Amino acid sequence: MTGETAELMSHPAAWTRRDLLDLESLSLAELTTILDTACAFKRATDGCRTRLPLLGGKTTANLFFENSTRTRTSFGLAAKRLGADVVDFTASSSSLSKGETFIDTAKNIEAMNVDVMVMRHRTPGAPWLLSQHVRCAVINAGDGTHEHPTQGLLDIMTIREHRGDVRGLTVALVGDIAHSRTARSNIWGLLKLGAHVIVCGPSTLVSRGWEQYGVEVAYSLDSILPRCDVLNLLRIQFERQSTRPFPSVREYALLYAMNAARMARAKKDILIMAPGPINRGVEVTPDVADGPHSVILHQVTNGLAVRMAALWLVCGVKDRTCPPATGVPTGCVVV
């Protein structure tokens, strides 16, 4: 065992959460702990190639109630790199189609002595509901249009790797902000780490409400482009839109696609990121997606490191001490 691995064996004191549900409620110390752990894991595993069996004897369950290839594979591989057993569960193959509630499904899986549940669900808040009904740790792998904490973390890890620090950078999230869980997790993580965050997209998909959190709201990509250090190009989530919020894909591409002409007006060292899956020709053209500024595939590798870190950190906490919620209920009018 190398010195660094031995050091990794001791669980960081800054991490006391049984669950990783969102980035909004994480403290700066918690955020840096998980990012630093991910970096250390990446180094200790030759870039996430080799095993680091810190979770031998543990079992993680992937509960994906919504389709996913990348995230599910990434979590599964991360668990295996750590020496854990992985159970895969898909909604279509499940008792959900027989009318069972997802809480009952989850409790049944937990009864098979699972240590961590990694859940993706179409409904915001579903991981909170789950965490109130199971004793095992819960990791949110994307809850509808709310948050996708490990995606936010891997995006930020990628920026840190290429730029050293996030503080002071101008990071634009471009596209369908309204329906993007990636956008929300990025916003909270980046704000805490001191970045200047811009959300940019059609006015039907970008709320002015973000301004009150210190986020810049822009509708024109061309006007903000010269100031950006990082562009994170979000996919248009057609499946989550009830009425189409812009007239045509062609018009969207005209206004927001990152292409060679726009690259020519961008900073020379701009980073092009995308959480994927990407729609080539819609939010990004192939030459840019595959070009020298693109770090899209680095993001995928870092996803493994971040998920290894998340699994290990939550496994090191025995009990759920803090309430599993984004905040104390404050809605009662004070009298």
Place this chain on the structure above:
Amino acid sequence: MPALLIKNGRLIDPSQQLDRVANLLIEGHRIAGVDVPDQSADEVLDAAGQIVAPGLVDIHTELREPGLEEDETIESGTAAALAGGYTSVACLPNTDPPIDTQPSVEFVRQKAARARHCHVFVLGCVSKNREGRELAEIGSLVESGAVGFTDADRPIHNPELLRRALEYCLMFDVPILDHPEVLELSHNGIMHEGVTSMVLGLPGMPADAEDVMTARDLRLAEYTGSRLHLMNISTAGSVELIRRYKARGIRITAEVGPAHFCLTDERLRTFDAHCKVNPPLRSQHHVDACLAGLADDTIDVIASCHAPRASEKKLQELDLAPFGMVNLETTLGLVVTHLIRPGRLTWPQALAKLTVNPARVLNLDKGTLQVGAAADVTIIDPELRWTVRADQFKSRSRNTPFEGTELVGRAVRVLVDGQTRFQLA
């Protein structure tokens, strides 16, 4: 006739502007005297330190029977009403089948009579099968006892249908009760649209979805000259519109429920399905407007908006969980705690919105302690501190966001037609 003397209580009856420490005499099932001197009676009740009020009247209760007995029955719902201090409830027709025919009205009335808890008045459907297409047989329903018409939680979407309904009701002098919501603006919504919904990624129901429909309803009420009651108002826009139309003398009334004067959309931050109601919990700005509307009497009625839902329905993902919260057993405590004690409403003002005002909306001879009226009386301990425990509810459902909340003020004894039907243990 057996006589009951309730003495030394603070007698508050807004129907006759009464508010003083006085004795109340009941003979048989009627009020026999208000402000009577001490005298002998078959039974004497000392209500010193307590408030003696007309039995509370709720005009927005879902009893769920027939068809949805997993949520509530007429028996359990009326028991809950009594425990909350209500002696009369008007029940919504969102049952299965909906209450749109004479036999269905009679079924509810018979079941209620058999339960022998509180009086039950029936609200019939505006449209057949609550489909919003053709008028239900309003005249026949009136004949069998329906006192008002509503499609419950379904807004009357077609403006022509609402206009006809309002006009048709003129000849029976019964009101239409509408839930104002433009569904195209709010569909798939889970919570109030605003900064909180933006952060949580939950689909929003904008305030405008209510405001636009409130405006339409008020125009049609003015045009037809009919009686319109707006249910479950929740937005600053609605309150302002109602205030303006009332100033012009239009015959409209409006209600709010507890959800909209004591909770905000911030409560959804815990993703608690008990906080999923329609109209949704609004932001503080709207709550403040509802409070102002209550204080200046723009809002006539405080309704329970009791919407019981079985736990297996609520214990689901937020998009699948139905709207609604139970409130029959908490409304009075919430009114005392959030409206009276902070000085937003006086006791007579609050009790008017819980007794005579709702009775007047439906032309009921309830909510009064006038001599000769049925002796429906609620005795309230205004200082009693208690903690909401859903497992002690008489209601069959437990869907309250107030579990564990400490409230002040509770009905300790409730009389219906002169008989004690509820007494706090």
